[in-house]
Amino acid sequence: QDQLQSWIRGNVSACARSIFIFDEMDKMHAGLIDAIKPYLDYYDNLDGVSYQKAIFIFLSNAGAERITDVALDFWRSGKQREEIRLRDMEHALSVSAFNNKNSGFWHSSLIDRNLIDYFVPFLPLEYKHLKMCIRVEMQSRGYEVDEDIVSKVAEEMTFFPKEERVFSDKGCKTVFTKLDYYYDD
Structure with a gap:
């Protein structure tokens, strides 16, 4: 956790508009991601460094079953995949990620404290x-x-x-x- 925090702090100190991409969150140890909570929380700065311009992207398969279920429900009701809107699944995705023990987000304070702005589903391809x-x-x-x-x-x-x-x-x-x-x- 200390190494992760130090790496983020160093990058944002060098470039305020840093982008961090965390892939395969579902394989990350539960709780590790909470180490970056201070950088996503509502602070102006931490130790003289502002993280408000930094972007954090988390990629995960958590919620994949729910995404598939919604896509199939749309298809079975004669609707196009492109008709699926974020609001059709965003809440279910956040709950699914939070409650999935195999997710890096399992009981994460990032979700619990609403620190993630968007859950963007990757829909299955036809x-x-x-x-x-x-x-x-x-x-x-x-x-x-x-x-x-x-x-x-x-x-x-x-x-x-x-x-x-x-x-x-x-x-x-x-x-x-x-x-x-x-x-x-």
Whole structure:
């Protein structure tokens, strides 16, 4: 905790508009994140350093089940994924993160004291989004987009629920390796 606090203090002292990204919060030891509470709390400064311009971003899979449930509920009621609004799930996400023992936010004072401004869900990707990822990857490799290959790669991906095949299990994570099968670089 001391090392984390020292690292944050040093960076913000050097640049007031520092951005800190904490990835995989769900794998972080419960309570560790509370070490940064003073920097997010409502203080003008701590030891002569102001943290009000610093940005903290926390990435986590906590709440993923809830996000999936909401997305599936929308789909089953005939609504588009794009119709989901932050207000449709923000409260449920904060409660889910706070109560999840496998979350770095488990009973965290950051949530308890409302120090997190926004919970932004990463919605599951549909087939059409997956095809967009494949096209972008083809272009980034310098290939002309071949819609036959785009469709073949997309069909090889796994989706859930199994019967309906609505959302990609892995998002776009395996697109890179799937494309390797079709191109010999």
